[in-house]
Amino acid sequence: MRLRGVRRSSNVEDRRRSGGRVAMGGGLGGIALLIVLAIGYFAGVDVTPLLNDSTMQTSSEPRELTPQEKLAGEFASQVLATTEEVWSQLLPEQAGRDYVPPVLVLFSGQTASPCGGASGATGPFYCPLDQQAYLDTEFFATLEQQLGAEGDFAAAYVIAHEVAHHVQNLLGILPQVEEIRQQANETQANALTVRLELQADCLSGVWATHVDGILEPGDVEEALNAARMIGDDLLQKRAGRVPQPHTFTHGTSAQRSGWFARGYEAGNIAACDTFSGDI
Template sequence: MKWQGNRESDNVEDARAGGGGGFSFGGGRGIGLGSVAIALVAGWIFGINPLTILGLMSGGGSAPQVQQAPAGKPPADDPMARFVSVVLADTEDVWREQFQQMGATYRDPKLRLFRGSEPTACGMGQSAMGPFYCPGDQKVYIDLSFYETMRTRLGAPGDFAQAYVIAHEVGHHVQNLLGISGKVDSMRGRVSEAQQNALSVRLELQADCFAGVWAHHANNARQILEQGDVEEALNAASQIGDDALQRKSRGTVQPETFTHGTSAQRVTWFKKGLQTGSVSQCNTFEARQI
């Protein structure tokens, strides 16, 4: 992936030296360490974002009041942090233009680098969760050690695979701004667990498609793709499908517990966004078959 020398985002917060911070809940039921442990275990076994589980366990309510440690800008001599800053900047350029074409204004998300654990408006983030987006504070969170996990444990190496991960989380931010994730969240408690899982799958697949939309327009504008890059992203999408993760973790697959989509589905929707570059082609919620 060609990224060196491109613009870096001003929206990256480096909290890696802060050691986390304190946080308290302003609404809903409190979440103790036991609940966090349950969420982490369930996340690894079932491929579910642990923050989603924590949200369900907290019973909703108003957003928690969060006190985060002070954060600075990433050091200039940190190549991985610079890479993340460049990718985030590229998503900003693409989505600003896409929203302008829709007659709307794009609000840039923040991307917060952390180590170990980090308080968020969605609960206490943990490195074991992998990268995630919190709609409560409109931030993407990532512990950069996840990229080593991608390479060594998930079999998904490559810089464009790493960029795909960020673009997917930014895709959730786009959903938040468009009101899509809010509509899905409002269905909680009104549908069965199986129906809720199915909605979650469509939400995640749409974020994959939005990641493809970013790649399409970024490459058209800045020619960022090199030989093998698309294959890296498709491999990453395949390796983190619900069926692949469940098969790796316990040797069996339970489709009724899927929350992110199968490997084939994730590849299909990323490719659709990449090939068309069209936000309207990413409407997973009206697709008869995903």
């Protein structure tokens, strides 16, 4: 991904200097704990039993960012800027809506949001209550080193996916789905969430095709691989479980990569209707 010369977004709130880092002690090591938390988030797995022997402590002392954290923050800011360019053009053209970009909150370890506490256990997420996306930049390392999703465009796909949830919110899709979910049983609610997440994957593909000018050979393959690596079926297998489709909340590896590819090939929001027909 060629980001040299790409502007940095001003819609970034960096909380990483204000402490909140999680110190791991006893039981699982730091990297092992990160992978367990990531699997718990993406696969809907209760990881509490695996965390019982681990001590998690936080620090509120201000600190300096590491060189790696600075690079990760710059990368996230530039990727966010590309989403602003794309959706500011596409949303009015294809949906007749103005695009108001979200704020990307960068944190380390844990932070607070109107949707609840954010930590390594929640993974990257979008909160519609404040229209902000939350990202612990340590997740980039987890994505590559533990989940097997290598490459900078795999990390960019994670950011684009959360911004896609913001697009869904602006289109009124998020509140509609949430209203229906409140009246559904758990299995039905999970099924709706899967369709919501797959639509976000598709919208990420739409974004990807419109930033083609900065893509490098292999970038799209990196995003497709990332989508496969965080499929519910694969992550539940990694967690030592037999995949249970009724518990899926994000879709299978094939579904996630397939819907990203559909959005990339079509380049149009209309191609991302995951709520009609089979997925």
